[in-house]
Amino acid sequence: MLKLYGFAVSNYFNMVKHSLLHKGVDFDEVTVYPNAGADYLSKSPMGKVPCIETENGCLAETSVILDYLEARYPQQPLYPADPWQRTKCLELMKVAELYLELPARRLLPVVLAGAPADEKTVAEVKELMDKGIAAVTALAQFKPYVLGDSLTLADIVLRYAMVVADLVGGAVFQRDIAAEVAGMAEWKAMMASSPISQQLDADTNDAMAAFLAMLKGK
Numbered sequence: 001m002l003k004l005y006g007f008a009v010s011n012y013f014n015m016v017k018h019s020l021l022h023k024g025v026d027f028d029e030v031t032v033y034p035n036a037g038a039d040y041l042s043k044s045p046m047g048k049v050p051c052i053e054t055e056n057g058c059l060a061e062t063s064v065i066l067d068y069l070e071a072r073y074p075q076q077p078l079y080p081a082d083p084w085q086r087t088k089c090l091e092l093m094k095v096a097e098l099y100l101e102l103p104a105r106r107l108l109p110v111v112l113a114g115a116p117a118d119e120k121t122v123a124e125v126k127e128l129m130d131k132g133i134a135a136v137t138a139l140a141q142f143k144p145y146v147l148g149d150s151l152t153l154a155d156i157v158l159r160y161a162m163v164v165a166d167l168v169g170g171a172v173f174q175r176d177i178a179a180e181v182a183g184m185a186e187w188k189a190m191m192a193s194s195p196i197s198q199q200l201d202a203d204t205n206d207a208m209a210a211f212l213a214m215l216k217g218k
């Protein structure tokens with residue numbers, strides 16, 4: 001059976017888990033934190049979470065895993081069938097990751113571990129996130145889903161990218177991103193109300209204490 005390695009607080013882990021649950025694929029969840037030693041490195045070459053173990057071997061990098069899952073498990077597709085719409089879906093996934101999640105992630109140590117906030121980094125993150133928010137505003141339709149009337153990977157990736165963007169946006173910049181982007185607040189509420197999101201959010205809450213203890217012990 002397919003194995004999903006990672007931990008339930010990881011937003012990238014949750015992107016993959018959401019896709020698997022949506023498709024009804026059976027999988028075993030194996031709890032592992034990043035850089036968990038040589039055995040994990042042999043599965044995920046950068047030591048990052050998540051990775052999956054398949055009948056063919058292991059695969060890391062979330063967008064690559066999501067792409068594989070679409071090809072291997074075509075049921076309940078999460079890419080639009082139309083080639084142009086599929087590519088627009090990939091565009092939004094990439095923008096959410098590169099210009100919202102990744103810049104915000106640079107300030108996670110400030111928010112989670114009380115690390116000092118370096119002014120230059122804060123300014124760089126703010127500039128990139130401003131552009132990322134503008135790009136999402138331009139690309140997303142929220143009618144009611146990101147790309148129109150069906151759930152796609154753009155919704156899943158944006159939902160979990162926003163976890164880190166919201167955390168840092170709120171704590172460091174005192175801003176509510178969803179209030180700045182027309183339609184995003186309603187979309188977030190709709191996404192949060194799905195049974196799969198509710199299960200994942202509950203699993204995240206249940207795993208939070210162990211994750212924070214792991215961080216403290218580092």
Ligand SMILES: N[C@@H](CCC(=O)N[C@@H](CS)C(=O)NCC(=O)O)C(=O)O
Nearest residue numbers: 010011012034048049050061062063
């Ligand atoms: N590019 C990776 C990013 C995944 C990632 O950053 N995961 C975090 C946990 S949420 C992690 O493993 N961090 C440890 C590290 O970067 O060394 C992907 O798309 O899967």
